[in-house]
Amino acid sequence: MTRTLTELSSDQREMIITTVHKEAEAAGWSQLSNSRKSALYSAWExxxxxxxxxxxxxIMKGFDAAQGIPKKAEAEIQDEVTRILRLAGINVIEQAQMWTGKERADLLIGYSAKFPTHVIEIERADSWSEGLRQALWYxxxxxxxxxxxxxxxxxxFGNTSSDRFEQILATCDHNHMTLCTHRLDLDGTxxxxxxxxxxxxxxAFG
Structure with missing residues (x-):
C-alpha cells in the first residue's frame, strides 16, 4: 500500500517535499519532456x-508557480474552462481537496461543494492517459x-491526430468517462x- 502525506509525520513530510522540489529544480523540471517527468515520478513513487x-x-502541483515560472497552458485552459462553465450557470469548485486533504482535482462541478456531480481533469492530448487515470482516481x-x-x-487540449482521438474516445467510452475538448487541434482543424x-x-454531462 502506498502512503499519503497525511500518514507521514510533519518532519517526514517536510523532508520529502523539500527533497523532491530540490531534485525537480536540479533536473530543470519546467523544461523536461513528459517521459522524463514520468521517470522522475516513478523514481519518487x-x-x-x-x-x-x-x-x-x-507535492508538485504549484511547484512551477513557486519557482516564478509563468502559467502553463494547462492553467490557462483551466481558467477558460472555469469561466465558460460559470457563464453557463454551472457551480464550479476549483482545486477541490480529495479525501487525503492534499491531492486536488482540477475541477469539481455540481450543486454545491458538498454535492458534486462530476470531477473534471484537464490534460494535454499528448498525455491523455495520465488525465484519464487521474480522473478515475479522483x-x-x-x-x-x-x-x-x-x-x-x-x-x-493541444493537438493530436484523428486516429489517436478515436482511440482516446473508445478508451473513455470503455471507462464510462465523458470526453470533452477545448481548443483541441485535430490534424490541423x-x-x-x-x-x-x-x-x-x-x-448534458454524463
Missing amino acids: SQYNLSHATLKDG QAAIFKAERRHVLPVLIL LEAEYSLGALLNGA
Whole structure:
C-alpha cells in the first residue's frame, strides 16, 4: 500500500517535499519532456512509497508557480474552462481537496461543494492517459470518502491526430468517462463535435 502525506509525520513530510522540489529544480523540471517527468515520478513513487496522485497533486502541483515560472497552458485552459462553465450557470469548485486533504482535482462541478456531480481533469492530448487515470482516481477517492458517486470528465487540449482521438474516445467510452475538448487541434482543424461549447449547448454531462 502506498502512503499519503497525511500518514507521514510533519518532519517526514517536510523532508520529502523539500527533497523532491530540490531534485525537480536540479533536473530543470519546467523544461523536461513528459517521459522524463514520468521517470522522475516513478523514481519518487518507489523511493518514498507514495502514490502518483500524492506526488503530482500533493507535492508538485504549484511547484512551477513557486519557482516564478509563468502559467502553463494547462492553467490557462483551466481558467477558460472555469469561466465558460460559470457563464453557463454551472457551480464550479476549483482545486477541490480529495479525501487525503492534499491531492486536488482540477475541477469539481455540481450543486454545491458538498454535492458534486462530476470531477473534471484537464490534460494535454499528448498525455491523455495520465488525465484519464487521474480522473478515475479522483472518482474513487470521492466515493471512498463520501460514499458519493461522481461522474468523471476528461477535457483535452493541444493537438493530436484523428486516429489517436478515436482511440482516446473508445478508451473513455470503455471507462464510462465523458470526453470533452477545448481548443483541441485535430490534424490541423479545431475539434468541434466534442467541444465544451457543443456539450453545453447540446447533451448534458454524463
